[in-house]
Amino acid sequence: MPSSPSPILRRRRLGTELRRLREAARLTGDQVIEAIGWASASKLSRLENGRSRPDLRDVLDLLDLYQVTGAQRDELVAITGEAADIRGWLRSYPVMTSAQRGYAELEAGCAEIREYSPVIVPGLLQTEAYARVRILSSRQLLTDPENADAENAETEVTEAEVAARLARQSLLTRETEPPAYSAVIEEAALGVRAGPREVLRAQLAQLRKLAALPNVTLQVLPGETIIADWYLPHTAFSLYRFAEPQDPETLAVEGMSTNLMLTEQGEIRRYSMVFEWLQAAAMSPAETLEWLTETAGQRAAGSDGNGRAARGGALPPVQRSRRSGRLTEQ
Known part of the structure; x- marks a missing residue:
């Protein structure tokens, strides 16, 4: 059972830090894209919102642009590695869906x-x-x-x-x-x-x-x-x-x-x-x-707590339904 944060949480943390660094550097998203030379304008948005698996090279490019050094840089590089390791994290569970x-x-x-x-x-x-x-x-x-x-x-x-x-x-x-x-x-x-x-x-x-x-x-x-x-x-x-x-x-x-x-x-x-x-x-x-x-x-x-005999116990009768989707009840 993992005691460390999941890769998804690491992505959110990394995205929050990258957005904060960009704003501290007084750069817009378009300026960052142009400075680094990324082809996709949505790449930075996905990183900052924690919606994509981060590539270490991309994160290093951003840290260079924002002039991040020392312990802060080391921490963000470590978080990037954790954010990318979905398979390793999932192996901590015997089964997962x-x-x-x-x-x-x-x-x-x-x-x-x-x-x-x-x-x-x-x-x-x-x-x-x-x-x-x-x-x-x-x-x-x-x-x-x-x-x-x-x-x-x-x-x-x-x-x-x-x-x-x-x-x-x-x-x-x-x-x-x-x-x-x-x-x-x-x-x-x-x-x-x-x-x-x-x-x-x-x-x-x-x-x-x-x-x-x-x-x-x-x-x-x-x-x-x-x-x-x-x-x-x-x-x-x-x-x-x-x-x-x-x-x-x-x-x-x-x-x-x-x-x-x-x-x-x-x-x-x-x-x-x-x-x-x-x-x-x-x-x-x-x-x-x-x-x-x-x-x-x-x-x-066999009582319900009020002196009444508990009734039922079977699963609900089958009802015909063609609805699709996924139940998310915990």
């Missing part, structure tokens, strides 16, 4: 992760069975049920996604500087609608185990608890703070088919305030541990 990689890239090198999840247990906390239920329950939105070959291929994809999600989880238990992890999970994420009884019982046990880790803080938010001044969170979100202070904090706002990644400080502050409201409204970590233990017993007895 494109859908899971976006989260893995954010999580690597983190000093702190804070997550709010209204209806689904966060990916870093899921058991294998719970993860499989979550992925299978959404599969019908992406595949054509009348195409047997497509369905067989999707089964293989599902197992790869489950394995990749589990591979990310070693982040929390790695020996070298695991991040401080905090999560506020709505009670509904562990309700009877979330999966078969045995799956939920195992998931509750997993949460109890993870809550005992010194770097993990879990809090359950009861469904009837009032948040701040009647505030209602709009969606799931995650906040990432990295070990290197120069790497910008990142906010991930989760949607069904698209995730929004933001580094704007105003947005970070607003969502940080919301997370504080959620933590204040949720059960304390000690109360959460008691709740997890009690609820696991109720699941074992």
Whole structure:
């Protein structure tokens, strides 16, 4: 499990530094392109926005133009090497998929992760069975049920996604500087609608185990608890703070088919305030541990916690859908 930032994060850091150096030199993008003699006008833009794999020769040309020397030059050359080594970084994981990689890239090198999840247990906390239920329950939105070959291929994809999600989880238990992890999970994420009884019982046990880790803080938010001044969170979100202070904090706002990644400080502050409201409204970590233990017993007895027998437990019936896309749920 890598403890260093991902190449994608390195690209963002490099791009930010290169833009700052250009502005300090009072040069426009067009002036830089002309001075270096690059054929593509978009090359500099892609580098400064972290959208392309940096070539060391290109970065050295920019550093020469900006007259960067000494320790600062050495640091940026080292960052360039890390930003270019996608394959080496991916080899740190036993398995990885494109859908899971976006989260893995954010999580690597983190000093702190804070997550709010209204209806689904966060990916870093899921058991294998719970993860499989979550992925299978959404599969019908992406595949054509009348195409047997497509369905067989999707089964293989599902197992790869489950394995990749589990591979990310070693982040929390790695020996070298695991991040401080905090999560506020709505009670509904562990309700009877979330999966078969045995799956939920195992998931509750997993949460109890993870809550005992010194770097993990879990809090359950009861469904009837009032948040701040009647505030209602709009969606799931995650906040990432990295070990290197120069790497910008990142906010991930989760949607069904698209995730929004933001580094704007105003947005970070607003969502940080919301997370504080959620933590204040949720059960304390000690109360959460008691709740997890009690609820696991109720699941074992077949009750939903209100004296009613838990119904259901099967996956949703297949619905015909030809929509395409990729679900990005963690």
